[in-house]
Amino acid sequence: MSNLLPRSGYTLPVFACAGAVAALRRLIAPTDSPSAVTLDLVQPAQEAEIPIAQLAPLPDGSVLAITHSDPGDNLDLTRHTPLWSVVAWGEADQTDVIHLEGGEGIGRQVNQGDAPAIYRYAKTVITHNLTPLIPDGKTLRVTIILPEGRALAERTSNAAFGVVEGLSLLGTSGISEPLSAPGQLEQSREWLRDKADQHRHLVFCVGENGLDLAVKLGMNPDCRVKTANWLGPLLVEAGQLAVEGVLLLGYHGKLIKLAGGIFHTHHHVADGRQEILAAHCAAAGVPLAITQAIFHAETVEAGLTLLRDHDQALAAQVYQGLAERIDARASAYVNAHTGQGLRVGAMLFNRQRQIVATSTIGQALFQQVLLD
Structure with missing residues (x-):
């Protein structure tokens, strides 16, 4: 069995940039046709x-370069998707040296x-x-096009975050970490072991x-453990390492899965988010029509919006119940696999990074991980 760590790749902005560099070089010098750019x-x-797949001048005087996304050993729907970078000389009255535009397949931010x-890093x-x-x-004038972006966006929750009709040129860095690749689990476990040697209370992100x-929020940065989607195995590992408590800090659309007993949170493995939310709504006495609308909502974020629009107090009650359920299911999961007890608390945030619910144990654990 291979002990090699999973291979990192690059985020979409890197490929868009590489294409733009190649196209600009061809625009400046018609004989310059790089097969790769650094x-x-x-x-x-x-x-x-970054390899350049194709490069050609267009009839309007611009130059088109095509690259293909390579996110590394990751379960990423953009793998091998083409990115087109079209570069042309700007207008005489153009105020910016580089005017960056989103073409077909680049989403629109409705808010x-x-x-x-196209975000800051890009x-x-x-x-x-x-x-x-x-x-x-x-x-x-630089135009970035994702020919498959509109179709791929239908398989994401982008609309819940206000991005429609395409994908985002998103990323805070150029490296695409293989967070969902199986080989990443062992590296995450090593990080966890290192943190457990130093702290008795940890924050899983x-x-x-x-x-x-x-x-x-003021938490000690050294207490943080980046789990990616491997919450179940890492909770078990924390129990085996005799960690006293783990605060789960995450987007509600991810952590809600734990309330339904799903401990690997990548959508390729299992989903059921709207179903879990609808079940908790029914248990809390949310009217049937609202519960049915939440069950059929396109995303769990849309379901939360429906619930809040109906009754803010009832929405808080439902989400408090979800947070407590996450604690109970997570602790029981660890006990079932290790025979050990582990205090687990949940703190859920929405797409605006606002905390929407914190369990009772989560409140206590939050105090334990605050920076002194």
Whole structure:
């Protein structure tokens, strides 16, 4: 059996940037047709060599470069999806040196005036790598296209986060960590063992949002463990290591699965989020019509919105019940696999990173992991 760690890849902005660099080089010098380009990822401070699949001038004077996404050993629906980067000289009255546009397949942010879903890191890495190549007195128009983006977006929960009709050029860095690859579990267990040697109370964060929010809430950064989707195995590991308590800090659309006994939270393994939310609504006495609407909601975030629109107090009651249920199911899961007791508390946040529910044990554990 291989002991190799899972292979990291790169986030979508890196491939968009690589294509733009190749297209700009061809725009400047018609004989320059790179088969690969080397980028400064900026975050982290390292270089990456990205293959260019195709490169050609277009009739309007612009240049098109095509790359293909490679997220590494990760269960990612964008694997091998093409990214088109179209680069042209800018207009005479253009105020920015680089005008970045989202074309077909790049989502629109409905809460931001339909601005293209091209976020800070994408803008940073593109600006950083293209600016030194632009001749004096010239400006650029860069358009990023995801030909398969609109179709792929239908398989995501992007709409719940206000992004429609396409995917986002999202990422806080250029590296795509293989968080859902099976080989990542062993590395996560090593991180957990290291933390357990130093702290008796830990904070489990599924992803970057939880890691960031933990610090903003005043928690000790050294108590954080990035679990990715491997919550079940890592809770068991914590029980075996005699950790006293684990605070689960996560997006409610992930942690709600634990209330239904699902301890691997990647959607490729199991889902049932709306069903779990609807069951808790029924148990709390939410009217049948509202419960049915939540059951049929496209996302659990949409279900939460329906519930809050109906009755804020009842929504708080339902989510408090979910948080307590997560605690009970998680503790029972650890006990069933180890025979050990482990205090588990839940703290759930929504897509605005606002805490929507904290269990009783979660409140107590929160005090234990605060930075002194």
